[in-house]
Amino acid sequence: MRRSCLVLVALIVLCNCLKAQSVQLTVNTAGNQKINKEIYGHFAEHLGRCIYDGFWVDEKMNVPKQGRIRMDVVNALKKIKLPLLRWPGGCFADQYHWSDGIGPVEKRPKTVNSNWGMVSEDNSFGTHEFLQLCDLIGCEPYIAGNMGSGTPQEMSNWIEYLNFNGQSALADLRRKNGHDKPYNVAYWGVGNESWGCGGDMTPEYYTDNYKQYAAFCKNYPGAPLKKVASGANSEDYNWTEVCMKNIHPWQMWGISMHYYTVVGNWEKKGSATEFNEEGYFKGMKNCLHIEDLINKHSAIMDKYDPQKKVALAVDEWGIWTDAEPGTNPAFLYQQNSLRDALVAASSLNIFNNHCDRVKMANLAQTVNVLQALILTDKEKMLLTPTYHVFDLYKVHQDATLLPLNFTSPDYTFGSEKIPAINASASKDASGAIHITLVNIDPTKKITVNTSFGGANLNSSEAQIVTSGKFTDINTFDQPNKVKAASFSDFKKNGNQLSVNMPPMSVVLVTLK
Template structure:
């Protein structure tokens, strides 16, 4: 084990008992006031036909020498199963509004080759289509979120796709599905009408989109037991007009309204910032900008509350994550970026925000699963490496379908650098589906550890047991040459003789523990 890892592990195993430090942050968990259930789909994933996110990264074809099951890489699928992927969104993204589903069914060698005009202008072979996608989600044990083509498609095309996927009749389309190898209907958990209708999906106004949506939704018919939940394409960033209009106009069969927000260190699309080799000013700017997710959710939720006070509609953050300048020497249209400790901290901060708003936020989909933007996995031919973001998802698995609990932080200092100032500690707690109490802590300060005094009224806390993710450098990342440069290490803490428990949270760290 290298010296840095030995030092980090030793730090992780330290526990502080006895008297609280004078400047300790006070954290109180109110177990008597359970909140909303944290829908497992908050930990959803996103796989778009973009770069090597699907082709090469996940799909190698059944004839590949890389071990696979019906074309899907065994190593990638196995790793994704280990983080309990609950949901996968496909085929886009911007790609969805130029995707015609009939191009992706039938014998693969006879499928048309198209041009992926959104992402790199490369050939799209249509080797991965409806049947292949459902094979993937079934291998993962995940639900399917299918994004329909509103931009260049039609109500008829989406209606026929739904029939093809879900009909148990003897219709021509249902029989075509059977001819293509699938007897029983596919389970389509969610179906979205378009994507980013305000931009790449058609440059529409929310009023115009709502009219189109109502038309399309009328014809999305399926047997009751196979009918997907229908999703409307909403807004992004500070634009709440979409949430206001759609929550007023779309109430009957709509499950939720989507929302997109990406974290960019510089705040500028031109010159976003590098994924590695960054200074502290871009560490804190990234944290500050990702924390704006909370304000975006609050503002959109408030807009929706006017028309939907009972919160029947979900706010679905089905694209989010970090977005940096692409790595040098790679295709700019492939959106490949390295993934570091900074990304894991960003992910954890967002998880804590989503938990706090679980009454309205019922699904999120990080962009994206493999080789694209803030990915879980990076591959190169037969090689595979897990990213720090992957490990953040792995650590937070106990929060899937857990019941959120109120958390109060007092004496929480600000971490300040340059023009930015953010809270040092972020926290979330929940009662897991297994009955255990779980606590997540994030230290945004890259320079110093924090003392957190834990208080749970009516409960004696004996110990904490779980994992911590941290490293010596802000941009620590895994490579094919050093695949274990950063990964979770065991973390424990025990109450002192006076029955009190204080946690030392290392600098730039994510901790998830079970409270005993």
């Protein structure tokens, strides 16, 4: 009898565990919000080996090149339909004087990159080179203007140089430097991190400066500007309050917010590759915190802009760890693990679900810096786990958001817990439905049972990004350890879909 009771108790516990590992998810197929493709933007700063040795290489390097632009990097970014690239910074933007980077390369002055390692900047990669890079990728440029050490006149001149199609000294100089037609650059950041490296300003001082700069940022014929105010650092809600109160919505296209996932503290952020489950859990918990920030900053914006005309631009985000041992710590070179892929996928799901306010986001940074998509070593190049997430998620660009309703089981570590499942869904112009699912639990398979209402869905296919350990990375010796693969552990029955999510996995299901 005692043995039978023990068996019964064991069965009850097992049943409860199985029940806890199942999610009921409903997709509303009548969405009306667009997921701006600019949410899938990226960031390239003059920092470490992002520009130099990343995009811009020695002319003698034996790789396919357009001038000195590395084409295998370009082609990888074209594949994921990179929509927007932010440049030249970052902190570098507020010490950058654009006139140093135009004209004959041999006549450009050498300057000091005082933010990132006190290294020499030869200015061989400047405005024309950046815009050529954007043209090769097929993406929109997003230029961060210099408010910290520049002047309104300097930024005004840069815009005229790039966007004016008539006769003027600056437009003629652009033509002399090889580009007859205007570039018509729309996205302009008015300062960067003005609360910190961009000038240590108070929000009141910044908003007065913003209005002065913005007044001289002119809309030339055929080139209306989308001006982005330098917004808050993480939980600085007062900064958003003051900016929204003092700057009229019609004076800006968007306001930025910066947030980095840090596992430890700013002095010792934690290793990119050597961490245990505690480091994994903290990384995922801190990643998910970005939704709290978006909710609170959006609520402040709603007070002054209830029609949501001003975009929240999360134009710096991603996981920031300690630099790899043996590398220059000022160059911020870090490896990229499966944990980082889950951080990227979860963040993108959050951005998608808040696309009524979040209209732009820029992962930091594209090549060889922070949560990079691509790492290079001389002629070698590899795609990181994060790259493969962006490759899956490109289906959401400019698609219609489909709202979801579900309650996630918890991933528990010690006395703390976070949602194990996150997701977003969209419908593209062809009518195909795409749902991206993330299971961050490192040990449990979770079944997601999904209902699509009255949608008429005939075919389905799926892809997955996962690996055996959350510390798994791609290396130049083993570049394909973590990558996207075909996935078949799901069933479709009419308008019902059941997906068996492995631990630590990102799954894209497409239904037509």
